[in-house]
Amino acid sequence: xxxxLLAGLVLSVPLGLVGTWVVLRALAFFSxxxxxxxxxxxxxxLGVPAIGPFLGAAAAAAAxxxxVVGLERDERxxxxxxxxxxxxxxxxxxxxxxxxxxxxATPVEAVLFGSLLAITEADVGRAVAVAxxxxxxxxxxxxxxxxxxxxxxxxxxxxxxxxxxxxxxLGSISATTVVALPVVGSLLVSGLLVLPAATxxxxxxxxxxxxxxxxxxxAAEIGIGLALARExxxxxxxxxxxxxxATFAVVMLADRLWxxxxxxxx
Amino acid sequence: xxxxxxxxxxxxxxxxxxxxxxxxxxxxAGAFVGVLGPNGxxxxxxxxxxxxxxxxxxxxxxxxxxxxxxxxxxxxxxxxIDALGVVxxxxxxxxxxxxxxxxxxxxxxxxxxxxxxxxxxxRTPFDELSGGQRQRVLLARALAQQGRVMLLDEPxxxxxxxxxxxxxxxxxxxCRRGGTVLMTTHDLAEAAxxxxxxxxxxxxxxxxxxxEDIFTEDVLxxxxxxxxxxxxxxxxxxxxxxxxxxxPERLPWSG
Numbered sequence: 001x002x003x004x005l006l007a008g009l010v011l012s013v014p015l016g017l018v019g020t021w022v023v024l025r026a027l028a029f030f031s032x033x034x035x036x037x038x039x040x041x042x043x044x045x046l047g048v049p050a051i052g053p054f055l056g057a058a059a060a061a062a063a064x065x066x067x068v069v070g071l072e073r074d075e076r077x078x079x080x081x082x083x084x085x086x087x088x089x090x091x092x093x094x095x096x097x098x099x100x101x102x103x104x105a106t107p108v109e110a111v112l113f114g115s116l117l118a119i120t121e122a123d124v125g126r127a128v129a130v131a132x133x134x135x136x137x138x139x140x141x142x143x144x145x146x147x148x149x150x151x152x153x154x155x156x157x158x159x160x161x162x163x164x165x166x167x168x169x170l171g172s173i174s175a176t177t178v179v180a181l182p183v184v185g186s187l188l189v190s191g192l193l194v195l196p197a198a199t200x201x202x203x204x205x206x207x208x209x210x211x212x213x214x215x216x217x218x219a220a221e222i223g224i225g226l227a228l229a230r231e232x233x234x235x236x237x238x239x240x241x242x243x244x245x246a247t248f249a250v251v252m253l254a255d256r257l258w259x260x261x262x263x264x265x266x
Numbered sequence: 267x268x269x270x271x272x273x274x275x276x277x278x279x280x281x282x283x284x285x286x287x288x289x290x291x292x293x294x295a296g297a298f299v300g301v302l303g304p305n306g307x308x309x310x311x312x313x314x315x316x317x318x319x320x321x322x323x324x325x326x327x328x329x330x331x332x333x334x335x336x337x338x339x340x341x342x343x344x345x346x347i348d349a350l351g352v353v354x355x356x357x358x359x360x361x362x363x364x365x366x367x368x369x370x371x372x373x374x375x376x377x378x379x380x381x382x383x384x385x386x387x388x389r390t391p392f393d394e395l396s397g398g399q400r401q402r403v404l405l406a407r408a409l410a411q412q413g414r415v416m417l418l419d420e421p422x423x424x425x426x427x428x429x430x431x432x433x434x435x436x437x438x439x440x441c442r443r444g445g446t447v448l449m450t451t452h453d454l455a456e457a458a459x460x461x462x463x464x465x466x467x468x469x470x471x472x473x474x475x476x477x478e479d480i481f482t483e484d485v486l487x488x489x490x491x492x493x494x495x496x497x498x499x500x501x502x503x504x505x506x507x508x509x510x511x512x513x514p515e516r517l518p519w520s521g
Contacts, residue, residue, distance in 0.1 A: 024345065143358045150347060150355070153340040154404075157317035157332070158411070159359045205391065207346050 001230055004119045008183050008222035008240075010127040012196075014134035014176040016215030019197035021138070021169055024149050024207060029080055030068065030170075032190035033087040034177045037064030039094035039186045042111050047101070053111075054126065057181055061174040064090060069170065113235035114185035126179045134172060138211075141168060146207055183222070184237035192237075195244035196221060199251050221247060270295040270415055270446035271316065275324035278311050284469060285311040288324075291465060291474040293448070295329070295414075298441045300457035300477070301450040303467035304490050309450040310337075312467065313417045316448070329446065331359075333413030335404050335421050343393055349403045350388040353378055356410025378406040383432045398429025405433055409440075416440060418449040422456060434460050454486070 022031050038057040045056025064086050071082040098108060110118055138145070147155040148165045156162045173193070180189045196218035200210040225240030232239065271293040278286040286308040293299055301309050314320045316328050333356070353375040354367050361367060367375070379388050382402035384395075392400060401421055408416055418437070422430050437447050438460070448465075451457050457464065457477075464480040466472040472489045473480050486494045 140364055143355075143364070146347075147355050147358060149342060150345045150352070151336065151341045153336040154334055154355075154407075157314075157319045157334050158355075201346065205346060206348070206351065210346065 001226070003121070003124060004183065004226055004236065005223060007119050007124045007127045008226055008236075009219050010124065010131050011176075011180050011183060012215050012219035012222055013131040014127075014172070015180060015192050016196055016200075016213075016218045017134045017138045017211055018169075018172045018176045019193040019218070020200065020207070020210045020214045021145055021149070022173060022193050023197040023201050024210075025169065027169075027173065028190065028194045030083055031173050031177065031193045033068065033083045033090075034061050034064055034174055035181075035186050035189040036087050037061060037090040037186075038178060038181060039111065040090055040097055042181065042186060043094050043097045046106050046111075047097070053181075054122070054178065057178045057186075058174075060090070061178050065170050065174050069167075109235055110185070112185045112187040112237075114181070114183045114188070114237035115235065119182045123179070123182045130175050130179045134176065137168060137172060141165060142208065142211075145169065149207075183226075184240060185235065188237040188241045191241035191244060192218065192222070195241065195248050199244075199248045202248075202251050202255050217247070218244075268295055269293060269327075270297070270329045271448070272327040273316075273324070274326075276312075276315060276326060277323040278308070278315055278320055286315070286322075286467070287470045289467070289471045290324075291471060293446055293463070293465075295446050296441050296444050297446055297463050298437060298461050299446075299448045299463045299465055300461035301448055301465045301467065302452075302454065302457060302486075302489065303472070306469075307467040307489070308469050309467055310419055313419055313448065313450065316415075316417060329414040331411060331413045331415075333408040333411035333416045335401075335408045335416070335418040337419045338397065338401055338404065338424065341392070341400070341404070345392065347392050348389050349379060349384060349392060349395065349399075349406075350375055352392055352403050353406045353410050356407040359411065375406070375410055378409045379403070381409070382406045382436060383428075396426070396429075398425040401425050402429055402432055405436060409436070413445070415446045415448070418447065420450050420452070422449075422451055422453055430456070454481075457481075 022028060038060045041056035041058070041060025042053045043056070045051045045053035067086050068082050072078055106118070144155070144160040144165050147158065148160050148162050152162055176193065177189050180192065184192050197210065197214040199217050200213035204210045204213050221244045222240055225243045226236055228243070229236040229239040269292040273292070274290050276286055276289040277284070289312070301312060303309050311320065313334070315322045316326060317332060317334055350372070354371065357367050357371045357375070361371070376385065376388055379385055382405055384399060384402055384406070387395065387399065392403065395403065405418070405421060408418070421433050425433065437449065441447055449461070458481045461477055463475065464477050465474045466480060466485055466489045468489045473485045483494060
């Protein structure tokens with residue numbers, strides 16, 4: 001439990017930082033696709049010990065990201081069609097592999113929703129590495145991300161390398177997703193990227209204020225969710241995301257009932 | 267007077283489509299140039315080429331730094347940023363992207379908001395400003411870039427009368443200080459009133475020169491075809507509904 005809590009609290013840094021830009025760039029569907037897209041990779045990694053679930057998930061996330069980025073350049077299938085297709089295909093392939101070629105001992109709900117028992121020392125180490133990377137990359141790139149997100153037509157001639165900024169953000173989403181899998185699972189990891197940041201969006205007036213707020217909200221939701229998951233003997237990902245969803249609903253409702261709060265917009 | 271912008275044989279293509287072909291002109295420093303032409307004439311493409319934002323053939327020589335005001339429809343709706351934050355973006359390229367704006371930069375940004383008549387709106391969220399006020403904030407951001415040359419893409423489109431006057435006042439002052447301004451517009455009458463030079467495009471250069479030489483029925487008919495009327499001896503454009511289009515992001519049901 002202590003290891004899970006440590007991993008979860010460390011993960012709240014990249015989840016909050018990257019999640020803020022996921023919300024501001026409207027990339028929630030893409031981040032969900034990356035999470036689900038890791039499913040076949042995790043299954044293969046569990047079935048082939050030489051690969052392992054981490055490498056399997058990383059390879060699958062990279063493949064899905066490359067597919068979506070490559071195919072969405074075709075205007076005929078823009079607007080999420082490729083993302084939806086990749087998501088469904090990944091889920092289907094994962095299910096076929098799980099029931100066919102790679103009958104693994106790990107319960108499927110642990111892959112989809114996370115498990116307290118599945119978190120290893122190596123997972124904590126990877127979480128720390130991605131947290132540091134996210135802090136450095138998004139710290140250096142914060143103003144570029146801000147300008148590209150707000151007004152990419154101005155940002156490019158003003159000196160921001162728009163394609164690099166986009167690829168950096170997509171890479172950050174993939175890396176954060178992969179290291180968060182052991183705690184929340186492939187099906188719910190996008191919830192933890194989106195919900196704390198969406199809650200921060202309602203509470204905060206400025207994009208930069210959202211960053212620490214999303215991290216703090218995420219940390220609180222992971223801490224409380226892990227404790228509840230242990231008490232209830234339930235998958236941690238499901239409990240954490242249920243709590244994050246409830247928190248967002250309460251904050252949104254309060255914002256509607258008492259208009260004029262900071263960050264509100266109707 | 268030296269040229270702030272020199273363009274020689276400029277050509278821009280997007281795939282098989284030619285957007286601009288063999289465009290050659292020079293703009294003296296301190297000029298206020300209206301860039302005219304029908305929809306699809308290549309006005310925005312010309313600005314993007316001058317900014318170095320599109321691949322092109324031919325030679326471009328533009329006095330740097332260049333400040334830019336894109337069309338308002340390109341900004342993201344509902345982005346959590348206030349007017350002051352948008353203006354401060356103009357300092358980022360100069361600061362090197364990772365240095366935070368200093369107190370002086372913030373005071374400068376507030377002064378620019380004051381210059382565009384929005385001193386009391388510094389902390390107002392950008393998406394709560396009117397269309398004209400947003401245009402003025404984007405103009406203040408361009409001023410914060412401290413460019414020798416300023417390129418404006420339809421800054422008067424959709425703006426209320428007060429905003430139009432303020433924008434034009436600021437541009438005139440910029441030119442008096444030696445800055446060079448290129449402004450695309452569909453408003454021929456306004457362009458004739460305020461610009462001292464005109465550049466008329468229709469995928470190629472139709473004409474370029476002083477307003478009194480260019481603003482003639484003959485030149486405008488070559489660019490706009492039958493959409494030009496002559497009223498009281500002055501050419502006017504039959505209103506083209508396309509330039510009033512709102513971008514898809516701004517449709518009311520898109521959230």
